[in-house]
Amino acid sequence: MPLTDLAARSCIHLSAIDPARNCDRRYQIERSSDLFGEQIIELSWGRAGRRGQGKRLSAPSEEEAILLVRRVLARRNTATDRIGTAYRPQARIQQSIFSE
Numbered sequence: 001m002p003l004t005d006l007a008a009r010s011c012i013h014l015s016a017i018d019p020a021r022n023c024d025r026r027y028q029i030e031r032s033s034d035l036f037g038e039q040i041i042e043l044s045w046g047r048a049g050r051r052g053q054g055k056r057l058s059a060p061s062e063e064e065a066i067l068l069v070r071r072v073l074a075r076r077n078t079a080t081d082r083i084g085t086a087y088r089p090q091a092r093i094q095q096s097i098f099s100e
Contacts, residue, residue, distance in 0.1 A: 002073075002077060003073040003074075003076050003077050003087065003089070004070045004073045004074055004077065006073060006089060007066050007067075007069045007070040007073055008066055009031075010030065010031045010032065011028075011029070011030050011031070012028070012029040012030075012069075012073075012089065013026070013027075013028050013089065013090040013091070014026070014027040014028070014029075014076060014087040014088065014089060014090065015027075015048070015087065015088060015090050016079055016083060016085045016086060016087045016088070017085065018084060018085035021083075021084050021085060023083060023084065023085050024047060024048040024049075025045065025046070025047055025048070025083070025087075026044075026045065026046060026047075026048050026052070027043075027044075027045045027076060027087060028042075028043070028044045028045070029041065029042070029043055029069055029072060029073075030042045031065055031066075031069060034058075038058050038059065038060060039058065039059040039060070039061065039062055039064070039065030040056060040057070040058055041056070041057045041058070041059065041065055041068055041069060041072075042054065042055075042056050042057075043055045043056075043057070043072065
C-alpha cells in the first residue's frame, strides 16, 4: 500500500528502521482544525530518542489539507532512494519525537 493512501487520516506515524545502516527515523503527521475552521497540519520528524524538528502548516479546507498531506507522504515514499530504507506506517510511536 502506498503511503499516500493514508492521507485522509488525522494522525499518521511512520518509521524508517534499518539497524545495518544505523537508521532509526520517525515521522509524524497530525491534522486538526483551529477555531476559525482552518486545517492545521503539524509535521514532526527526527531520529528516535532524540529531539526532533517540526513544522506547522495550514490549509483553508479539509480537501486542501488532505492534498498537502498526500504531497508530504509522496516525499516519504522516496525514502528508500534517499536514506536507504523505506518509511512504514506504525500504530503509534512509543516515545515522543520531542522528548528530552
